[in-house]
Amino acid sequence: MAIEIERKFLVKNEQYKNDASEQVRITQGYLNSAPERTVRVRTKGNKGYLTVKGISSESGASRYEWEKEIPLDEARALLALCEPGMIDKTRYLVPQGKHTFEVDEFYGENQGLVVAEVELTNENESFDKPLWLAQEVTGQTRYYNSVLMRRPYASWE
Amino acid sequence: MAIEIERKFLVKNEQYKNDASEQVRITQGYLNSAPERTVRVRTKGNKGYLTVKGISSESGASRYEWEKEIPLDEARALLALCEPGMIDKTRYLVPQGKHTFEVDEFYGENQGLVVAEVELTNENESFDKPLWLAQEVTGQTRYYNSVLMRRPYASWE
Numbered sequence: 001m002a003i004e005i006e007r008k009f010l011v012k013n014e015q016y017k018n019d020a021s022e023q024v025r026i027t028q029g030y031l032n033s034a035p036e037r038t039v040r041v042r043t044k045g046n047k048g049y050l051t052v053k054g055i056s057s058e059s060g061a062s063r064y065e066w067e068k069e070i071p072l073d074e075a076r077a078l079l080a081l082c083e084p085g086m087i088d089k090t091r092y093l094v095p096q097g098k099h100t101f102e103v104d105e106f107y108g109e110n111q112g113l114v115v116a117e118v119e120l121t122n123e124n125e126s127f128d129k130p131l132w133l134a135q136e137v138t139g140q141t142r143y144y145n146s147v148l149m150r151r152p153y154a155s156w157e
Numbered sequence: 158m159a160i161e162i163e164r165k166f167l168v169k170n171e172q173y174k175n176d177a178s179e180q181v182r183i184t185q186g187y188l189n190s191a192p193e194r195t196v197r198v199r200t201k202g203n204k205g206y207l208t209v210k211g212i213s214s215e216s217g218a219s220r221y222e223w224e225k226e227i228p229l230d231e232a233r234a235l236l237a238l239c240e241p242g243m244i245d246k247t248r249y250l251v252p253q254g255k256h257t258f259e260v261d262e263f264y265g266e267n268q269g270l271v272v273a274e275v276e277l278t279n280e281n282e283s284f285d286k287p288l289w290l291a292q293e294v295t296g297q298t299r300y301y302n303s304v305l306m307r308r309p310y311a312s313w314e
Contacts, residue, residue, distance in 0.1 A: 031188070031196050031209060032188055054238045064238065066231060068207075068227065078209060081209065082194065
């Protein structure tokens with residue numbers, strides 16, 4: 001159980017794809033999408049994961065997180081038990097100074113949405129902002145994957 | 158992921174305690190108590206477990222079940238994220254013929270409730286009924302631990 005500190009941004013253009021060191025396809029669903037006790041099932045490439053996240057801090061940047069790798073076939077079986085809706089995206093890892101941005105390009109009902117996250121050791125840690133970074137959306141719950149599943153990007157005003 | 162087939166009974170008297178081969182204290186909470194996707198966190202003696210159960214079959218005797226052992230300290234941290242309410246009980250293992258009954262004696266808000274379960278390989282498998290066994294309650298959702306947490310025995314009419 002660790003505390004996860006992340007800042008989240010929108011993205012201006014596709015330059016991040018040129019800067020990416022690797023990419024992986026991710027599908028995920030939720031056994032509970034409530035923010036107080038999110039239970040996420042994920043396949044990431046040929047690996048499976050089960051992740052539990054607790055309530056956010058007031059700023060929205062810190063969350064308790066617990067994660068276990070599980071066999072891919074078990075992850076797929078658990079996905080079948082998940083709440084309706086599924087997140088499908090490609091994650092690009094983009095090194096920038098001493099940090100690595102995770103940029104998620106969404107598909108399906110969330111097509112058109114691209115979100116960049118950077119993990120920090122404390123909420124005030126500084127980091128290099130790449131040129132393709134747009135406005136910050138840290139703590140805005142509509143960008144949570146668990147919320148995008150129920151209220152996808154295509155349905156936004 | 159296995160299918161769990163269990164039949165559940167009430168208990169007439171405390172004779173099962175004399176017949177028990179072992180006993181262990183169990184505390185558990187739920188990251189999701191919905192029957193379609195129950196996510197249970199359990200400490201059992203000095204071990205921790207995370208368990209996911211799917212929807213029941215029509216008879217109530219079969220349920221998909223997935224379980225992983227996890228470190229005790231991680232189980233305790235996850236218990237803190239669970240829905241309000243907690244199940245606290247002692248489980249007695251009681252051998253009977255070729256089966257072993259699990260008899261749960263509940264504490265706290267469920268004090269006075271004792272439930273015996275036997276696991277079968279199919280729904281029609283026969284088994285020896287011990288003399289202390291009372292009426293069958295298989296499939297009655299009010300005896301689910303996930304429901305007892307929200308509507309404990311002490312609150313029943």
